[in-house]
Amino acid sequence: MIESREAVLIAAVAVFLSCTSSPRYRSERGGVGTLYSSEFYQRGIASFYGKDFHGKPTASGEIYDMNGMTAAHRTLPFRTILEVKNLENGRKTLVEVNDRGPFVAGRIIDLSAGAARELGLLSSGTAQVELRVRRWGSAH
Numbered sequence: 001m002i003e004s005r006e007a008v009l010i011a012a013v014a015v016f017l018s019c020t021s022s023p024r025y026r027s028e029r030g031g032v033g034t035l036y037s038s039e040f041y042q043r044g045i046a047s048f049y050g051k052d053f054h055g056k057p058t059a060s061g062e063i064y065d066m067n068g069m070t071a072a073h074r075t076l077p078f079r080t081i082l083e084v085k086n087l088e089n090g091r092k093t094l095v096e097v098n099d100r101g102p103f104v105a106g107r108i109i110d111l112s113a114g115a116a117r118e119l120g121l122l123s124s125g126t127a128q129v130e131l132r133v134r135r136w137g138s139a140h
Contacts, residue, residue: 040076040133044108046084047126048116049101058099065112069094072101072110079137084111086119087128093118097137 054066060078064070071082080097095115102110109131113122121127 040131042108042131043087044129045106045126046086046109046111046116046119046121046129047102047104047107048111048113048121050113060098062098064099065114067114068112069096069115069118070098070112071095071115072099073097073108074100074102076133077137080133081135081137082109083132083134084109084115084119085130085132086121087130089120089127091119094134 049072050066053064056064058064058070058072062070071084073080073082076082076097078097082095082097083092084095085092093115095111099110102108107126109129111119111121116122119127119129
């Protein structure tokens with residue numbers, strides 16, 4: 001029983017530390033992101049997800065709406081508002097992080113189909129993007 005309590009304590013400390021550490025990012029395709037106090041910037045490849053996940057819970061517990069303006073990011077806190085700019089056509093939109101991912105090497109963000117439509121990347125499926133935090137979320 002003591003081993004079980006120790007394992008729970010270790011897991012709790014690990015979660016706490018992961019939530020309080022300052023993130024620094026480097027994408028697998030050479031995109032770089034940094035965090036300086038409240039400024040966050042990251043460049044890399046975006047993709048989107050839609051029908052297969054529509055109506056299912058996201059990692060934050062919210063129900064995924066493929067037509068909404070949301071995104072999955074590996075490490076940014078849930079409820080963080082990001083400005084996403086498609087570097088291939090200059091279009092921008094705001095999304096809220098409510099899920100984890102992407103789980104494909106070389107990608108930095110998975111967008112809802114609604115956000116992908118706003119950015120003009122539905123037909124191509126992916127695009128080079130730039131991310132900037134507009135408002136930090138408070139929950140992991």
